[in-house]
Amino acid sequence: MAESTPLIQRILQSLFFREAQKKASRSARNPAFLLDLITKVLRTSNKGAIIHDVQEKLGLLTRLIRAYAKGEYRQLPWKSVVLTVAVLIYFVSPIDVIPDLLPIIGFTDDIALLVWLFRTISNDLDTFKIWEAEQAVPIDPQ
Template sequence: MISQILRSVFFKSAAGKAGRYAKSSGKLFELVKETVSKLQKVGFKENFSEFQTNVQLLIRMIRAYASGEYRNLPWKSLLSIVAVLIYFVSPIDLIPDFLPFIGITDDVALVVWLIKTFADDVKKFGEWEKQEKTINIG
């Protein structure tokens, strides 16, 4: 399924927009806002809690990058994360979101792929985030 998504006109469109978004903090913050809104609208059940946790992690990564707090994110990783989030917020994609339950499966597959593909960058961000919380608490 992932190869179909990555080759789809919908993902290619999202990937094409990713560079413009990545160069603009304003666009990144707007994307974060849209992603949070979509997460709330979909109202995931407990069997999607890992997906929701992963998307929230991606949101924090983009927010930290856009604010300038965290810039240790390779350009390719940033573009991929942004493209996946653009795809996620789009109601029309490979499997349209208006289809009950099944409409979100392509989004879930794409986020799982992203987290696995860029596991090192995700891990580094998680470590940075923990360190920041420790510094801010201490």
């Protein structure tokens, strides 16, 4: 597991994240829920001041969960599925450790938690990225 900062520890131990984990455990097998969550994540990520690198990795993460929800990709360990869904639920919730309604600092906890998740499941993301590249249909040069 990735190294945690005091902010991450505070988030992971918060009532908000524990509730997100419970909801993730109940909902991670529901494709309709996952696809709706992806829509909310993309909408939320377009609102905030998210740095480019986080935006790119969030795009990879949403493609991963979409492929999982559609049954196209099942190489993701269940623990990573639930953790990812919990983080995404937390991300789309405006009420959390640092409320998103606060200008400028509102997304600080969300970004910190996303960066922590990217580090925690980096091997899973790398495996998915390889799988995703292999799915691309080669263009016939003729």
